[in-house]
Amino acid sequence: MFGTSIPITMIKGSLILFYVDLLGMDVRVYGVVMIAYAIIDALDNPVLGFLSDRTRTRWGRRRPWLLVGAPVLAVGMIALFTVPESLDGTGLVVWFATFAILCEAADSMINANYGALLPELFPRERQRAVANALRQGFQLLALVVSLALTPWLTTSVFGTEHSTEGFTITAILYGVLACAVILYMALGIREDPRAAQASRSPFLATVRAILSNPRFWQIGVVSACYLSAMGLVLTGVQLYVRYSLGLPVAYALYLQGVVILATVGFLAVWARVVRRRGAPFTWRLALALLALGFVPLYFAHNLLTAILAGLCVGVGYGGMLASNDLIIARVLDEDTAVHGAHREGMFLAAFGFFGRLAGVISGVALASLGYLFGYYSGDDPGAQAGAAWRAYVCLYPMALAALGAGLSMFITVPANRRDLSPEAVAPSS
Template identity: 20%
Template sequence: MAEAASRERSDALKNFTLFSYSLPAIPISALGLPLVVHLPPFYAKEMGLGLALVGFLFMIARFWDVFTDPVLGILSDKFETRWGRRRHWIVLSVPILMLSAYMIFLPSGEVNGVYLMFWMFILYVGWTLLTISHLSWGAELTPAYYERSRVHGAREIALILGMVFVLTLPVFAHLIFPEESEPHAVTLMGLFIIIMLPLTVAVAVFGVKERKTPPPQHVPWKQAVKLLATSKPLQIILAVDLISGISGGIVASLFIFLASDALKLGSASDAMLLVYFISGVTFIPLIMILSRKFGKHKSVAFSALFSGATLPLILLIPEGNVPMAMACWIALGVNMGAGPFLFRSIMADVADHDAVQSGQQRTGLFYSLLTMTNKVGHAVAIGIAYAALDLIGFQAGGENSPEVIAGLKAVYVWPAFIIALACAYLIWRFPIDETKQLENRRILEARALDVAEAAIGSRTAATVDPRPTGAPAD
């Protein structure tokens, strides 16, 4: 343990490095949250596309990432420039995201299903470029077990801050435009994203250098499928991330309908989300302390069980009871920040474990798979959730019977409750803990040293003998 602590101190990253690296996570989350929470209701109700069509289109757009995530992950691993392996892709993503965000958040002209689908496809290409490259860069900033938790903890704080910033915009929109706040809120969100993208990316790419790592090898898709079939740690973390994505997608995509139509919270709905994410930011340091005491995977299990115990309390909230609803969402926020940053930190350990087993560095592929599973989970969630609402006869912004409202609450609570228990069960016996990660790191460092020594020996052997031609041998 003393050796591990010594290694951690020597590998500690400067706070400015963590700050600069994590900044692009602000526009990442400022974009990601409206894609799940605000844009589907906006296009279903304000743009008049309807629940069933919007749920289907957002689901298909997410499934587009099933193709783009692995492809762009391999590209991120393969092509290196003088900037390194990650930063040029992050820079490239900025104009793609700025244009597509403008078209989606500030739509003009005839807005139909084709319009929405086209610009969603373009937006997800840019978002995948940014998120995969940023995640892979974070995994490569340090090889140390707990330093990776610091990296992804800092990133998670920035993600939640981005959500907090973007959630203040509907509050302002409601104050300024009380009768038509939703369209103006979406416009303000789009402008915030367009402004923050170039600013935060500039600080990150110029303020943080990439650590030199061995060049990853191209992994054929068949080999990636084989990897999924043979790596138990990878199977576990991807399965937990997938079903967590389904749970998160259901509760996020239905939140506005639950708050406004079922709980009758009115203008307090936006403040509820804001408090929820502030709670998430507040409790991340506590989750990091727990991860040091109990390990990352058991901390995920504890947070999932806490979430499962809290979710049914939503069914007890009377209509219009803002204080009770606020207390419930503060409790739910405790778990909100835990899973995402711990999943990403655990995946860095899984990538090291794979490097020990295979001799290949495939960090980009691993993070592309992690990003893909979460997006697929959200895709399935919004498709199922909106189809379920359409099936029970829910009318967005209209009059709904008590039976329909009860159905809305059931769709919101019980799938997420079951998934929370499943996550805790699956992750509890995860095979890579601190001891195993330290062992993997020793092996990788020894291999790197052997490669360096072999390279020095090869250069020495290739040196021309300085003796004159014809001189006698010793």
């Protein structure tokens, strides 16, 4: 989780600042590319998941895909933040779209396989909750590195507030680090051999089973609300600091760093709540608290009040990290119990469709900043740039999280079927 999170977090957290605010790409053009990115991402996810489920090699089902995806993602990220000086206009858009989509495909390849290992290797929910808390803790550590440190590294250590050199150097460092971590861990993992012995489900039959499962749609939509809300925060926080708080981008280090580190503590508390009250209760409560957390962030007017408000968001965010993947894993368990086939990769890839809707929502939200507030790019920010990014980082996410919280109250979450099965055993180590 540490290795997979570093590159994709830098990509999501710095693309708007890099291409729109520094290179001057029109925010509407950027939004169109991100919508296309999300559509392609949603289409290739099920295919990659299906291929993963059907893979049978001496090295396992998931590991070969991780070994291929890691270097591709690293190279794509470095190219994304290494734009030739001669490029502008259409050439800049083509470069951006090409490497953004390459990174998307590599990220989908990695996460369809990595995500499938959680329910496969950790069948019992208590055991799974501990494993999930650990991996989410490493994700938060990756956020400290690639989200909180990035504004400082790119604008103060390797570059300046108004140059792009720092992004190139930082991308190279992150790419090498992430690739090394993913390869090292993938080479050391031992997959459950029983999963490879299951029958291979045909593609169309698997698609029909997923699309006809009402829990897939219900839980997927709520997950999309949560992921889209946090996606907006992730992509807009640096410009929120610059325009809404009136501070240098490097100050995002303090806001993001404090909130992420505090979320580690919140995650530990939420993991206990999961063990005592169960994943569904935790999931619903965390969604409601996440929505409420955006209210004080909207009214923050300086770094201190933004940090305090960010801690409120961190409470709900920690709860979602502790519970959301466990809810999705229950759907996978139910499918395995009912149909007798291990197709976690395909199912998770299908759920990834909802996560990828965050890209569409981000693109629409960005385009709205121009029409509603007059912000089009760093070259043409308009007179209401502060209000624009306050809406993008606070109001839009609050509405999405509130929608998800409301919908979650009407959803029946399936029981953990593997908790009831005598065949559920601990993974090999």
